[in-house]
Amino acid sequence: MTNNKIFKELEDFLGTHFIYTYDNGWEYEWYAKNDHTVDYRIHGGMVAGRWVTDQEANIVKLTDGVFKITWTEPTGTDVALDFMPNESKLHGVIFFPKWVHEHPEITVCYQNEHIDLMEKSRLQYETYPKYVVPEFATITYIGNAGQNNNEVISEAPYQGMTDDIRDGKYFDKDYKKIKK
Template identity: 80%
Template sequence: MTTQFKTLDDFLGTHFIYTYDNGWEYEWYAKNDHTVDYRIHGGMVAGRWVTDQEANIVMLTEGIYKIDWTEPTGTDVALVFLPNEDKLHGTIFFPKWVEEHPEITVTYQNEHLDLMHDSREKYATYPKLVVPEFAKITYIGMAGQDNNDVISEAPYEGMPSDIREGRYFDAHYHRINK
């Protein structure tokens, strides 16, 4: 990695792939100072992807960033990125219904907001499944802010490898083979 993260501006517009210690693989993009996009490649909700999720994004101290949000599913997420050390800590608070019916959420959430809201009301919320995990960052890309090519299609088998090995984005961080 050539970038040293010091300021919030260094962090915004950055694209990450990371794997939690439990084996779950996620892809996450700091789209701007209030919005994140992500795809889930492994774990109980693998196949899920979301764009334009409103989030609280702050710098705790030089090179350490905290992001948190509540999804339409009722899932709460809190992430602390330490990109200079290629690690992060995340805690996901899954409502009971997501733990029991994860397949409902495995979709492009933005096109199914009514289903997420309805499921949140229809099924049990508590007790929440709390998943606190450390993760190893395996990819950092400087995509620039508000780049809609970063998270723009459903995850597929091998996508993280395609991204890490330079087969997914061109030199301007736009998708190859749209």
């Protein structure tokens, strides 16, 4: 289900579902749900198993085919991603608060159901110094899910999920989740 379209305008980017692996080996899945909201699952790295829906974000076109997305999570983590889908690349910078770096297990959940815990932890533990992770990544999957498709990120990550998605075993031709 890899999409071979050429990205130019923001409208080309919105509704796109990506899987990418940072050069440090961390694997992420990310969906441009609409012009102000993103969903994502984390499959590798220090917060593997974390997933989030309806995260408010700033999404802009920098130049033809290059898009910047930024947001702050309830954990206090700041994220800045620069997508270059025509080159199957992105650059991300994640600014983890000290508490997330020291207690990542607290955040490994479906965040939407644990906002109070994220906010409590943010106040209970130290924020600084931030743990900054700047990394390039290779995009290994691009799918055209359409905007506001709540089936794209709708369950916790599991071992082999990203392979199932890349192999066409997770979504049908209409980008609906295949029931297992």
